[in-house]
Amino acid sequence: MTVKPAMPESWRLETKPHKFCPGCGHGIALRALGQAIDELGIQDRVVFGCDIGCSLLAWDFFNVDSVQTHHGRTTPVVTGIKRANPELICVAYMGDGGGYAIGAQHLVNAAGRNERITVILANNTQYAMTGGQMAPTTLPGQKTETSPYGRDPEATGHPAKGPEMVAAITGEDAYVARGTVSKLPQLRRMMVRALQNQIEGRGFSFVEVLSTCPTNWRTNAKDTWEFLEKKMPAHFRTGELKVPAAAGKDEDGKKAVH
Amino acid sequence: MSGAVMAEKRVFMTGNEVVAWAAVAARADVMYGYPITPQNEVMHYWTRLAPKHGKIFLQTEDELSAGFATIGGVLAGKKCFTATAGPGNVLMQEPVSMAEMMRLPVVVVVMQRGGPSTATVIYSQQEVTLTTFGGNGEGFRVVYSTAGLQELYDHTIKAFNTAWRYRFPVFVLADGYQAKMREPLTVYDPVERGIEPVAPEPYVGRPGKPGADRPPGHYRNTYNTEEELYAVVLEQAAEYERVAPEIVEHEESGAEGAAVLVVAHGVVARAAKQAVELLRAEGLKAGYFRPVTLRPLPAEALRTAAGRAGRLLVVESAYGQFARLVRDALYGLTVDVVPLYKPGLGITAEEIASRCRELAASSARTE
Amino acid sequence: MSFWVFEVRRIRIVEAYVGEYAAGKSEVAVNRALELAREGEPATLVDLDTVEPCYTLRPLQEELGAAGIHVVAWETRRTLGLGEAGSVLKAEARWALRRPGHVVFDVGYGVGGAKALNLVEGVEHERWFNVLAVINASRPLTATVEGIVAHVRDLGPVHGLINNTHLGSETTAAVVQAGAALVAAAGRSLGIPVVATTAPAAVAAEIGPYDPAAHPVRPLRRFMPRAFW
Numbered sequence: 001m002t003v004k005p006a007m008p009e010s011w012r013l014e015t016k017p018h019k020f021c022p023g024c025g026h027g028i029a030l031r032a033l034g035q036a037i038d039e040l041g042i043q044d045r046v047v048f049g050c051d052i053g054c055s056l057l058a059w060d061f062f063n064v065d066s067v068q069t070h071h072g073r074t075t076p077v078v079t080g081i082k083r084a085n086p087e088l089i090c091v092a093y094m095g096d097g098g099g100y101a102i103g104a105q106h107l108v109n110a111a112g113r114n115e116r117i118t119v120i121l122a123n124n125t126q127y128a129m130t131g132g133q134m135a136p137t138t139l140p141g142q143k144t145e146t147s148p149y150g151r152d153p154e155a156t157g158h159p160a161k162g163p164e165m166v167a168a169i170t171g172e173d174a175y176v177a178r179g180t181v182s183k184l185p186q187l188r189r190m191m192v193r194a195l196q197n198q199i200e201g202r203g204f205s206f207v208e209v210l211s212t213c214p215t216n217w218r219t220n221a222k223d224t225w226e227f228l229e230k231k232m233p234a235h236f237r238t239g240e241l242k243v244p245a246a247a248g249k250d251e252d253g254k255k256a257v258h
Numbered sequence: 259m260s261g262a263v264m265a266e267k268r269v270f271m272t273g274n275e276v277v278a279w280a281a282v283a284a285r286a287d288v289m290y291g292y293p294i295t296p297q298n299e300v301m302h303y304w305t306r307l308a309p310k311h312g313k314i315f316l317q318t319e320d321e322l323s324a325g326f327a328t329i330g331g332v333l334a335g336k337k338c339f340t341a342t343a344g345p346g347n348v349l350m351q352e353p354v355s356m357a358e359m360m361r362l363p364v365v366v367v368v369m370q371r372g373g374p375s376t377a378t379v380i381y382s383q384q385e386v387t388l389t390t391f392g393g394n395g396e397g398f399r400v401v402y403s404t405a406g407l408q409e410l411y412d413h414t415i416k417a418f419n420t421a422w423r424y425r426f427p428v429f430v431l432a433d434g435y436q437a438k439m440r441e442p443l444t445v446y447d448p449v450e451r452g453i454e455p456v457a458p459e460p461y462v463g464r465p466g467k468p469g470a471d472r473p474p475g476h477y478r479n480t481y482n483t484e485e486e487l488y489a490v491v492l493e494q495a496a497e498y499e500r501v502a503p504e505i506v507e508h509e510e511s512g513a514e515g516a517a518v519l520v521v522a523h524g525v526v527a528r529a530a531k532q533a534v535e536l537l538r539a540e541g542l543k544a545g546y547f548r549p550v551t552l553r554p555l556p557a558e559a560l561r562t563a564a565g566r567a568g569r570l571l572v573v574e575s576a577y578g579q580f581a582r583l584v585r586d587a588l589y590g591l592t593v594d595v596v597p598l599y600k601p602g603l604g605i606t607a608e609e610i611a612s613r614c615r616e617l618a619a620s621s622a623r624t625e
Numbered sequence: 626m627s628f629w630v631f632e633v634r635r636i637r638i639v640e641a642y643v644g645e646y647a648a649g650k651s652e653v654a655v656n657r658a659l660e661l662a663r664e665g666e667p668a669t670l671v672d673l674d675t676v677e678p679c680y681t682l683r684p685l686q687e688e689l690g691a692a693g694i695h696v697v698a699w700e701t702r703r704t705l706g707l708g709e710a711g712s713v714l715k716a717e718a719r720w721a722l723r724r725p726g727h728v729v730f731d732v733g734y735g736v737g738g739a740k741a742l743n744l745v746e747g748v749e750h751e752r753w754f755n756v757l758a759v760i761n762a763s764r765p766l767t768a769t770v771e772g773i774v775a776h777v778r779d780l781g782p783v784h785g786l787i788n789n790t791h792l793g794s795e796t797t798a799a800v801v802q803a804g805a806a807l808v809a810a811a812g813r814s815l816g817i818p819v820v821a822t823t824a825p826a827a828v829a830a831e832i833g834p835y836d837p838a839a840h841p842v843r844p845l846r847r848f849m850p851r852a853f854w
Binding site: 069 | 314316319324327328331334352353356460461463467468477
């Protein structure tokens with residue numbers, strides 16, 4: 001008897017093992033998303049859009065229809081799909097560069113229009129696939145290839161607080177949360193509630209995922225965990241930032257909030 | 259009239275409106291757009307018609323978003339289009355490059371304005387290079403350059419069919435004059451004329467559970483290796499070249515034995531045609547050649563016409579963008595190509611005629 | 626001269642031409658201003674097109690000025706990016722009703738309809754103010770009685786209709802008269818009088834002083850083809 005790895009049903013077996021680096025948070029974030037798709041039984045209705053950067057490695061990750069684009073344009077692509085066919089459940093998956101820098105206008109305006117789509121954004125505090133440059137989310141003092149002496153907030157500002165911004169500008173019936181790959185059950189619940197918000201046709205849903213990038217952080221397992229669990233939460237508070245009244249409280253999620 | 263395409267009728271319209279009505283006639287479902295002069299009334303009229311015809315519209319945050327949302331609409335299986343101009347066309351090249359890579363049938367209407375940059379909001383033919391070969395690719399797209407409101411109606415309808423039949427992005431290239439000018443034209447339901455609209459089909463969201471009932475649709479614009487991309491681009495090139503003869507269109511008159519062959523496209527071709535009629539009435543052997551498709555260019559027909567002519571006068575409201583396409587097609591022929599470039603300015607039949615007279619006189623002297 | 630005679634003599638015409646995009650508002654307004662100027666009173670023509678002012682009256686300003694019309698419109702060279710940087714209202718347009726004599730407003734199209742007149746100071750106090758809707762039944766949205774009725778209702782307060790049905794250079798008496806019938810029916814349905822049919826001079830001559838629906842026929846001299854290029 002062979003032991004099958006516990007994989008969400010919506011994952012595509014033929015493309016596993018996936019191509020992310022060892023210790024990368026994307027695999028965990030996509031596990032949470034896969035579990036959420038399974039739990040809601042929407043595999044035949046989901047359209048998954050991914051961006052450029054490491055998120056593009058997910059272009060054939062799921063057994064769902066998928067489209068890969070770049071520069072945060074995943075948001076308008078899935079907006080275009082959703083408005084043309086509202087029956088579909090449209091997910092845009094991207095990194096912090098796509099969502100908060102080069103494609104920030106798309107995130108801002110999709111949130112402002114309260115598009116009935118779900119945006120999931122992995123925050124690993126830098127541009128990973130291009131080789132570890134500074135991102136809007138880079139922590140003060142953090143060294144990257146384009147902030148070799150550490151990010152100086154005087155010169156380049158403070159880490160972008162995406163979910164806080166989205167919560168401030170989106171509709172009252174939007175769902176906004178920040179989870180972390182260190183708390184998979186909470187993250188899975190957030191994904192379920194985000195997708196549920198779209199399924200119910202209530203409004204925009206947005207989940208930022210605090211994620212890891214040991215390859216560019218140049219960290220071992222212990223330091224990676226410490227960066228994720230100690231340094232990032234000092235700037236990025238996890239939990240639900242905006243919950244439509246109709247969605248009710250999430251007890252599991254509440255317990256996990258820092 | 260609610261919901262139905264307008265019955266055949268002579269009407270009085272402006273160019274931008276014509277595009278909106280033609281899109282309805284072509285059974286387009288969705289427009290995503292962003293305001294920029296001089297194309298705004300395309301959106302103004304689409305939004306006025308949309309609720310009566312069950313159409314979808316969204317004003318996006320910019321042209322990038324309009325273009326990428328158009329890609330989304332196409333992926334969802336809808337006939338989807340956008341319209342833009344000038345700096346908006348610059349931004350539009352990013353989504354169109356993706357549509358080229360994925361062979362997606364997006365339709366983009368361009369109303370050229372002055373350039374470079376913001377320049378003027380009124381008129382030019384300075385978006386020829388951008389529209390034919392913009393983006394970081396090979397220009398595998400179709401570009402129809404119209405010369406008046408009837409053609410704008412006919413070719414907007416045709417653009418959707420060409421896009422969905424061949425799965426290359428299609429541009430309808432007009433300009434601020436055509437956008438704003440008013441003239442009578444005949445509107446019609448293409449179905450009544452035997453032009454069957456090519457049915458769109460979804461790329462995503464087809465029936466069944468992906469991985470169980472059917473393979474998932476996985477679409478990407480990124481490739482890992484040079485060899486992989488090379489194979490993709492070569493396949494696209496072969497397909498583009500295969501279908502090009504079915505797509506090319508041109509118009510010519512009096513090219514055979516013309517002392518001067520006037521070559522022009524778009525609204526300038528109207529003036530060129532008039533000039534040639536004027537000159538022929540005067541007894542001057544003038545001819546006229548007008549590519550309707552700038553991509554693919556009717557190169558064979560152009561070479562044939564040019565080979566029989568004494569000289570070519572290339573006329574455009576730009577500084578040689580169209581002439582570059584022409585010269586490229588004529589490579590190897592010895593025919594003399596004389597420019598008449600007026601970037602961002604309208605060109606009258608009289609100007610063209612008088613330049614032709616000068617040319618005829620100078621060649622008479624040399625003979 | 627007694628006071629009331631003075632008053633009557635000083636009654637002025639204040640008209641605003643509104644209607645659908647490309648219905649012919651500018652052409653009708655220019656011709657009306659010329660007609661009024663010919664009677665000898667001062668006449669002012671105001672370009673109140675806030676959507677695309679650069680395409681209307683500006684190339685004609687000199688010619689109209691020579692004909693005795695004071696034109697209130699931007700000259701393109703004095704502005705920047707008209708139609709792009711947003712539409713800019715010329716301050717003089719706001720105060721146009723302070724000018725002596727007749728005043729004709731050429732109001733551009735847009736969802737605001739006749740609301741553009743709110744930009745003009747003193748409109749509400751003008752006793753003889755007429756808003757006239759210009760209708761071209763060759764335009765698809767106003768090609769039916771229902772279409773015209775719905776369109777005019779959208780415009781806001783309208784006091785009269787003008788049948789300006791035409792097909793550009795292809796205009797014939799038959800085209801104009803078919804439009805007259807539609808506009809007349811729409812006018813009955815709206816309870817708004819049709820004040821005139823307008824037509825290119827040659828066609829107007831062919832129709833005669835009244836069209837078959839008994840509307841007075843005003844000949845038009847065409848200016849707009851030149852305004853555009």
